[in-house]
Amino acid sequence: MPTPEQIWDEADLPTRRLAGLALNPSTPEDVLLRLLADAPLAARMVLCRDRDLPEAVVDAVIGHPDAYTRSFLARNPHVDPAQRARLVDDKDWFVRAHLSGGPRTTGLIRPRPLPDETVVRILTTYSDEELGNSVYMQFSDELRRALPTHPEPKVRAWGGPLDEKYEDPVWVENNLPDHPCHARTFTLVNLPLTRTVVDGVLTPPARPQERRMIAGNPSLPADVVALLSADPDPEVRERIAHREDLGPDERRALAVDPEPKVRLAVSVHPAWSEEERAGIDYEVPLDRDFGFYPEALWPRDPEAVRQDALSGHPMLRRRAAKEHGLPPDLLARLAEDDDLGVRVLLAQNHPDAPAELLLRSFLEYTGPEREHLLTRPAFPTDGLAGYADHADPAVRALAARDPGTAPEVVERLTRDPDAGVRAVFARHPRLPAARLAELLDDEELVQHAAANPALGVDAIRELVAALPVR
Structure with missing residues (x-):
């Protein structure tokens, strides 16, 4: 089957003209139906995938005899997800797989979620060939929160490992793969580790990158945290510097680390006072990506967010600027921040970001996801x-x-x-x-x-x- 890119590359000028008419807001409904019925595949692709559609046209797409044409609607980010959900029991696996895969989006932007009942049907009836991990991007926040206790086992499984064996360090040790693989990496980063496993990572000829993996593991013993805080690998020290259980001696040592990225990492540690934090010689990078971040499934403590927003440290203010629910007074304050990252992150993520901030951010920021600023509701037009x-x-x-x-x-x-x-x-x-x-x-x-x-x-x-x- 040809890819969408191949379909478009093979389209001639008259077909591309019809594709443009399919997107034209002045094109009446009866003409859209004519294009759906008689236009070449490339024009039907654009019609069904790249715009919102009247109800009658959606009905016609769902009843269209060509699976390709129906699959384009399954990937359409512009129509109401409930319209796409009507394809959940399509007779062709190709259409079902595209519905499961969801619309293509850029960066961390998630497509609008499918109805919960549609997602449940997908998870419980689709084959592995039709079901990919990207379906998780179409879960509503309500369903995500309900996953661990959902009555349907196949749905519950998407909430992460609930089996108590994953909480048993001995079981983890006995089932830890002895070769590099995703399962070994996941285990070393996330699951509780026995001392034997930890010592194995610390003992030559263990792979050096595995010290980086365990550096953030919550089960790491205090003496190993202290040991890794002086590790010769700056990547390890940087990861250790983010740990909340870092001891005061280790924090002080890392605060004068020769590596700037280590000093920066430890400078945002919550144990510092603002005065202590200001005494660290950190450098705030401006070459970071200041893009969109999905709203957190579990909101942060509002007081912690406020403390970050009022901090003298730009990295903490940047963290606050990502919050979608930032209150009006902090929105106004951070919109005038002297740090480019704070302003752009606020513009990218806050639903009420003002027009002046959106335009200023677009003019000053040229990094990844710059174009996302143009999608914000208040982006100006006049002038x-x-x-x-x-x-x-x-x-x-x-x-x-x-x-x-x-x-x-x-x-x-x-x-x-x-x-x-x-x-x-x-x-x-x-x-x-x-x-x-x-x-x-x-x-x-x-x-x-x-x-x-x-x-x-x-x-x-x-x-x-x-x-x-x-």
């Missing part, structure tokens, strides 16, 4: 035309979000050196009609031009009229 001549193409493209951008500017930017800029301006509703007509025959921009809402319904119908009936 963005002023960035049409900015040196950064991603900032120039902001002018396409401004409904007031002058037609001559829109037309000029459809000829921009940057492909992304050309694409977004080909969709701008103020694109002059002559240029829009020209782009409908342009190999590169035809799909974007056909998705332009400035195309009238009559023009859309005319473009679809030549479509042969299947």
